[in-house]
Amino acid sequence: MVARRLILPVALILAVSAVLFCGLIWYAARNLDDVALESSAQVMQSKLTELQRRIAVDAKDRAWWDEAQRKLFEQRDTIWAEDNFGGYAHDSLGWSSVFVLGPDGAPGYSWIEGKSFGRARNPHEFYGDGLASLIEAASRSSMEEPDPVAGLLADRDGVVHIVGVSPFTWEVPTVAQLASAPRPMLVISFALDDAALAGIAEELNVRGLRIAHDDGQAREAVALNLIAPDGSSSGILAWNLDLPGERLTTTVLPVVIAAFLVMSWLLWLVFDRANRAARRIENGARLLAAQNSALERSEQRVRAIMDNVADGIFSVNPEGGIESVNPAALRLFGYDTQTIMEKGFLSLIDCPQGFQVLAAFRAGDDVPAQIQGAVGRRADGSTFPIDLSAGEVTISDRRLLTVVVRDMTERERQAEALSGARDAAEQANRAKSDFLAHISHELRTPLNAVIGFSEMYTSKIFGALGDKRYDEYATHIHDSGKHLLALINDILDLSRADANRLELYDEDVALDEVIGASVEMVRKELGDAGLALDVDIQDDLPRLRADERRLRQVAINLLSNAVKFTPRGGRITVRAGIDGERRIRMTVRDTGIGMRQEDVEKAFIPFTQVDTTLTRRHLGAGIGLSLTRRLVEAHGAEIAIVSAPGKGTTVTVVFPSDRTVDATSRLAAG
Secondary structure, eight states, X not given: OHHHHTHHHHHHHHHHHHHHHHHHHHHHHHHHXXXXXXXXXXHHHXXXXXXXXXXXXXHHHHHSOHHHHIIIIISOOHHHHHHHHXXXXXXXXXXXXXXXXXXXXXXXXXXXXXXXXTTSOOHHHHHOTHHHHHHHHHTTSOSSSOOOEEEEEEOTTSOEEEEXXXXXXXXXXOHHHHHOOSOOEEEEEEEOOHHHHHHHHHHHTOEEEEEESSTTTTTTSEEEEEEOTTSOEEEEEEEEOOOHHHHHHHHHHHHHHHHXXXXXXHHHHHHHHHHHHHHHHHHHHHHHHHHHHHHHXXXXXXXXXXXXXXXXXXXXXXXXXXXXXXXXXXHHHTOOHHHHHHSBHHHHBOSHHHHHHHHHHHHTOOOOSEEEEEEEEOTTSOEEEEEXXXXXXXXXXXXXXXXXXXXXXXXXXHXXXXXXXXXXXXXXHHHHHHHHHHHHHHHHHHHHHHHHHHHHHHHTTTSOOSSHHHHHHHHHHHHHHHHHHHHHHHHHHHHHHHTTOOOOOOEEEOHHHHHHHHHHHTHHHHHHHTOEEEEEXXXXXXXXXXXXXXXXXXXXXXXXXXXXXXXXTOEEEEEEEEOXXXXXXXXXXXXSOOOOGGGHHHHTSTTOOOOOHHHHHSOOOSOHHHHHHHHHHHTTOEEEEEEETTXXXXXXXXXXXXXXXXXXXXXXXO
């Protein structure tokens, strides 16, 4: 009978719920479409930003090159310019145009779509007034390292280009080069033509990606205004997007409506069975009474357990009175049984958490099962930290709150000691990193001056020095200054790595060329030490996605260590190849003094050297291997050392497979 009276109200509630649910789906679909449009615009903006950063890095890489300045401006080597900036840049790097401007701003070289136009093309005429803003920003770069800029500019045919500008900068400038101004400029571009837009559309999974030149052409599409560096509009990037909200309303709503109709039909069946279930509940109630009787008998067993646990246990009634307590609680709070039974629960748990537990229990709400950071009060008035565990039980139709109290005094003391030690260690590490960074910056400026002036002496810019010993002294000063500058740069890189400020500029790198350049850097040391060198590079080795300058630094450090710790007449072998998991490996092996395997980790600690006879004969700061490991791990790679005393050392660097650049990927990126 009761079930039949409930049919109409429940049916009404079900109908209202269906309307509300369908409305919520429609509202959620609209919001989903708005989010999809906004997310698509953000992803497209991020892609344009990534392309601008890549073009800026490409411009910096080509402009921060001593050989480029000598070949382009001193020797006017057009063949070299064509090989490195002309057709090669278009075919291999995907550049649409390249312009080399002299210090006076006049065009010296120009290539468009890989075709050379010499001085006949002026980039200002090609890109309009917006290029002047980029050149002005790039001209403010430091004389020690170029700071490239990039922006979106439309050429005279209306095609939008990502244009990168970087001043030509000497890698290690002399005093005369530092004083020269203005500097030549390199202007490169990547055209957002139909082919490029098709590639971006495929990558971002959008349709109809195009450049529109007015709002009418971008109607009923997602649009992104392309702003030039001078604030003008270079065009509107528009594309079409499948909206998930529309698909949701056309597919989900009919299903929801059908489901509610089915539920209405099932409602009749449910209430019919509810009557029969009510009778079963009555039988269950009688069974529950029997179980309560058994529960009373088990209470004695529970009491025996409570008397032997280490934590304090209370039974509390809804008024806050204590009805039972175990011996551990008496010891914990310093009361006898009669006195503590006269005390209220809140007089023992003297903190807001105690009020919270008791209030929830009285209101019939869920009692917090675990509470940390509470405070207990002993009989002598002293307080101590505790953790609470609470739970509600029903015994003979009486609701009781069971509270377990654990003394946390010793644990908090240990936690405070550990926290203080950790804070002190972190502060000392930060102070060390800050000191290394600051002192390295302070020392680089005078060292650059020492190197520059000693280079003037060795080059005899103002004539002979007189005695030949002055030439020798000037050479020693110059070599020592460069060695010290390299050491300071390593310390600065190490401090950046410790502070997580080590940045990578990834590009597709030919590892064989990096190894070749690194070998040339240590060629003189190899000859002076009387060592033989073997280089074994796998044929058709794929290119590696890495920071070329950091990769060269890793190779030079490993080769320098091998030279330093290999006696005269020894041999050094450099190998590079790819394994079965498409991971590129680089190995440097020597026949030097080696070390114990248990000392390998010690070799990676900054400013530490393994204590051997040969290391004591070769001075060093002990940061080469530590910095090498930081640079390797920054690429997501692994470095391993296998060594034994008197048998040499083998260092292997393994790069992850996702840094191996397949030929097909390179062609698609180009």
